[in-house]
């Protein structure tokens with residue numbers, strides 16, 4: 001006799017309505033940020049479609065396969081609507097979003113012209129910036145302060161100002177700034193108290209991205225991290241996030257090569273095919289590529305890109321298949337390609353009786369075109385988390401792992417990198433929030 005799976009998910013929580021405007025605050029108004037904002041405006045005007053965005057195009061199956069219930073995600077959970085989004089940001093360059101988007105060269109002139117007045121209205125605020133943390137950049141549009149706490153207070157004042165002038169009911173901060181040098185967790189990050197002391201003492205272990213995050217979380221504003229920077233992956237930030245009901249998530253958008261890696265590697269593992277080596281290389285010519293040309297920033301990105309295979313393949317469980325595979329990731333700055341990154345993956349796999357085979361992947365992608373819908377989904381879902389009584393005090397939003405190369409998890413918990421597990425986790429979280437049955441795909445009941 002078939003067993004009935006235990007899938008009922010009683011939610012104890014409530015979700016507040018998405019009333020009024022949602023203010024999106026973006027440190028780093030470069031290629032990704034401008035492609036996102038220009039895209040939202042283009043979609044609002046009916047010029048283009050939000051392709052790549054799960055919140056705008058995705059559906060969610062509810063109940064049994066025989067029930068035929070698959071509402072759009074956007075109808076199933078109360079998300080902010082695109083017409084309710086308002087924007088601000090910070091950058092070390094004074095360009096408004098139209099000038100920055102033109103400079104980034106991702107979107108065609110024709111499209112940009114159609115959203116020009118709107119983009120021109122989004123102007124950056126002076127940044128918290130220090131070249132020590134991003135060696136390849138130098139800009140003059142930078143805040144001055146007597147110490148890092150003073151700078152954090154200036155960002156908090158920006159948050160108040162934006163809320164007032166935009167009329168936003170709720171806010172989300174989304175880091176789209178550059179990749180900073182590789183930093184490790186230290187005593188300065190161990191608690192909110194230690195962090196505040198370190199801010200006052202201008203401690204070198206506190207990078208600009210952490211100052212924005214501290215300001216946002218102190219104001220109860222959710223913070224999502226699109227770069228591989230340490231930023232909120234710290235005990236002090238976890239504490240602040242939980243205390244102030246300001247959800248956090250990160251890190252590093254999973255947009256191109258790593259997205260495909262987390263699709264292919266689970267496939268190999270599902271069929272118990274071995275791996276002896278995976279060589280990934282990229283050419284990229286945008287400003288992000290230039291920043292990553294600095295070895296210290298590259299190290300931050302490298303760590304983020306390298307971690308996925310180990311966790312998916314679990315060599316400790318499958319030593320015959322995955323012990324000692326060679327994994328290399330390279331990013332080469334190559335200006336002629338600008339944002340149109342090209343990546344090559346050579347994958348040496350091993351089959352029946354140890355016979356070697358090869359897979360080649362050549363992805364001619366557009367970096368910011370892949371990242372922009374991730375930004376849209378993240379800001380809407382982080383706002384949802386903030387309005388959910390169950391999620392808002394939880395700190396890390398692990399259910400948003402599918403958007404990140406290095407998903408944050410509770411301390412001591414290994415991250416899930418497999419895109420299909422991540423997607424199931426995300427959709428089951430939404431089902432749970434709405435008190436719907438979780439879907440396990442067991443399906444024995446169809447054969448009762």
Ligand SMILES: NC(=O)c1ccc[n+]([C@@H]2O[C@H](COP(=O)([O-])OP(=O)(O)OC[C@H]3O[C@@H](n4cnc5c(N)ncnc54)[C@H](O)[C@@H]3O)[C@@H](O)[C@H]2O)c1
Nearest residue numbers: 028030031032091127177178179227253255287288367371
């Ligand atoms: N597919 C993708 O594009 C992708 C994928 C994963 C991660 N990322 C990360 O997203 C981030 C943005 O990528 P991008 O292509 O837009 O880069 P970009 O260089 O075009 O934009 C980054 C912007 O941040 C600004 N900036 C740097 N430090 C700042 C600070 N402290 N305060 C305010 N502004 C600051 C820079 O001046 C620049 O305008 C990078 O960290 C990148 O590594 C991008």
